[in-house]
Amino acid sequence: MTEKRKKPLPISVEQSKLLGNTLRVKIIGVLLEKPKTAKQVATQIGETPGNVHYHIQKLHKGKLIDLVEEKRVGGVIEKYYEANASSFESNEPVYPELSPNFPASFKSSINAALQLKENDKEQLLEEVSELLKKWVIKSSSADYIDQEEFVIDFTLVSRKEKTEDIKKNNIKK
Incomplete structure (x- = not known):
């Protein structure tokens, strides 16, 4: 996976709305493996090529996937797309279902407090990202x-408030 696709992609409110559609998330999952055409994606996830093409156009326009190659095959131009990221970050909620007040039929939460070195923090984020990518790809198949x-949401939060950093910087000046 390219360096660009390893890190969470910062997204806008408009882009987060595109991710509210499960089919679009499945398409992104399939396009993480390798660049594919709309027809190849449709076959893999058991959807109609026209429906997948429509959603690929939305994702491409929203800059969540890139057109990486065009090949002329006979009289047809095949367009190959690739996902820009396997995870996303936003200051706005990406999925309304993650709101504490959403009346979900099932909800489970796992919490932990950790003391981490800077490189541990980066390693943890990378491992969780890889785990989520694995499950996005797995659940994107036709079965x-x-x-x-x-x-699912994974949020790593420092217990140190931002204002502490600001106060320390003001004292040093």
């Missing part, structure tokens, strides 16, 4: 088409 949908 998951009629399964219940879930959303």
Whole structure:
């Protein structure tokens, strides 16, 4: 995976709305493996090529996937797309289902407090990102088409408040 796709992609509110559609998330999952055409994606996830093409155009316009290659095959131009990231970050909620007040039929939470060195923090984020990518790819296959949908959020939060850093910097000046 390219360096660009390893890190969470900062997204806008408009881009987060595009991710509210499960089919689009599945398409991104398939396009993480290698660049593919809309027809190849449709075959892999068990959807119609026209429907997948429509959603690929939305994702491309929203800059969540890139057109990476065009090949002329006979009289047809095949367009190959690739996902820009396997995870996303936003200051706005990406999935409304993650709101504490959402009346979900199932909700589970795992919490922990950790003391981490800077490189441990980066390693943890990378490992969680890889785990989520694995599950996005797995659940993007055709055998998951009629399964219940879930959303997941991993948030790593420092217990140190931002204002402490600001106060320290003011004292040093």
